[in-house]
Amino acid sequence: MRRSPAAILLAASLLFGAPAAPAGEATPEALVDALNAVFGKHKGLRASHAKGVCAAGRWLPTAAGRELAPTPLFAGEAPVVARFSLAGGNPQVSDKSRTPRGLAFRVQLAGGGEHDFVLLSAPVFQAKDPETFLGLLRARAPDPATGKPDPEKAKAFMDAHPDTKVLPAWMAKAPITASYATTPYWAIHTFFLTDARGERHAIRWSFVPEAGVVGLSEAELAQQSDDFLADELRRRVAQGPAAWRVRVHFAEPGDSLDDPTATWPEKRRTVEVARLEIREVAPAGEKGACDPLMFAPDNLAEGLAPSADPILAVRTAAYAVSLARRTE
Numbered sequence: 001m002r003r004s005p006a007a008i009l010l011a012a013s014l015l016f017g018a019p020a021a022p023a024g025e026a027t028p029e030a031l032v033d034a035l036n037a038v039f040g041k042h043k044g045l046r047a048s049h050a051k052g053v054c055a056a057g058r059w060l061p062t063a064a065g066r067e068l069a070p071t072p073l074f075a076g077e078a079p080v081v082a083r084f085s086l087a088g089g090n091p092q093v094s095d096k097s098r099t100p101r102g103l104a105f106r107v108q109l110a111g112g113g114e115h116d117f118v119l120l121s122a123p124v125f126q127a128k129d130p131e132t133f134l135g136l137l138r139a140r141a142p143d144p145a146t147g148k149p150d151p152e153k154a155k156a157f158m159d160a161h162p163d164t165k166v167l168p169a170w171m172a173k174a175p176i177t178a179s180y181a182t183t184p185y186w187a188i189h190t191f192f193l194t195d196a197r198g199e200r201h202a203i204r205w206s207f208v209p210e211a212g213v214v215g216l217s218e219a220e221l222a223q224q225s226d227d228f229l230a231d232e233l234r235r236r237v238a239q240g241p242a243a244w245r246v247r248v249h250f251a252e253p254g255d256s257l258d259d260p261t262a263t264w265p266e267k268r269r270t271v272e273v274a275r276l277e278i279r280e281v282a283p284a285g286e287k288g289a290c291d292p293l294m295f296a297p298d299n300l301a302e303g304l305a306p307s308a309d310p311i312l313a314v315r316t317a318a319y320a321v322s323l324a325r326r327t328e
């Protein structure tokens with residue numbers, strides 16, 4: 001029997017347990033080149049989420065988390081190194097813009113293990129696979145003839161790829177964040193969690209701010225500077241921790257496991273497995289401990305594993321390209 005190249009790739013990935021390689025042109029280098037083409041190259045800064053602030057805190061698993069799964073991630077309290085950011089590679093982006101906010105943090109587990117979360121303030125990403133994301137970035141890049149982006153080109157691309165419209169539609173309805181601490185975050189992709197009986201479950205993560213989801217009105221936004229978010233967080237955390245309830249949602253048959261633009265219905269079994277507390281923020285003008293780090297969405301504690309989501313599969317390699325370029 002002759003097998004197609006796709007079937008051979010799939011068989012190879014199953015055999016070796018590795019995520020399928022990004023197909024076609026959407027290599028990690030090509031994705032970072034395309035980010036640089038849209039946002040410019042900024043020495044020493046991340047190719048995306050260039051603007052951000054370092055923070056630190058604690059990871060506090062709940063009794064329900066400990067009961068749910070024997071992963072070291074739910075075993076006990078642990079320190080956290082974190083970074084809050086704005087999406088995109090423009091370090092001057094305004095804190096009032098309607099771009100997703102990011103939260104990345106590393107849980108330093110007892111016994112030397114680590115678990116990274118690399119989250120956005122939306123439950124969906126802007127493309128279902130790396131090829132579509134690369135096409136979108138290329139359609140948004142400045143036209144070499146004019147030196148300016150052509151909005152018609154980006155619109156035509158998005159019309160031809162409806163999955164690229166899901167995130168902007170979600171962001172258009174969400175309030176513009178009053179604080180990094182009043183923002184909900186999602187890991188978006190599906191992961192697998194092994195429970196106490198050794199059974200694997202498809203799950204997704206959400207982070208619900210204890211301070212509530214608070215946005216700013218147009219009038220309130222007009223009062224703010226373009227760089228208010230880091231200072232606001234510093235002032236807030238000086239009064240007490242900023243905290244999130246960390247929830248695991250379980251898939252039901254038919255829920256998409258590999259499309260980061262497809263949400264799951266609200267009514268899914270949910271367990272609150274931990275609380276994230278941010279207790280310190282790097283002083284203004286200082287880079288902080290997170291700056292040289294690379295948070296990797298597949299750097300997972302024992303008992304957790306990535307799904308076959310093709311965006312998840314390419315992210316870590318793209319982040320490594322960005323890290324290599326920003327530390328050159």
Ligand code: HEM
Nearest residue numbers: 031046047048049083102103104119120125188319322323
């Ligand atoms: C193919 C899709 C994607 C590409 C090519 C991409 C690319 C990048 C790159 C190059 C960086 C800078 C990494 C570094 O220098 O350390 C970055 C940072 C980041 N990305 Fe993505 N990304 C993608 C998808 C996503 C998704 C789906 C999420 C959320 C679920 C996300 C959340 C973040 C966050 C929060 C940061 C900032 C990390 C930090 O503060 O160090 N990205 N991304």
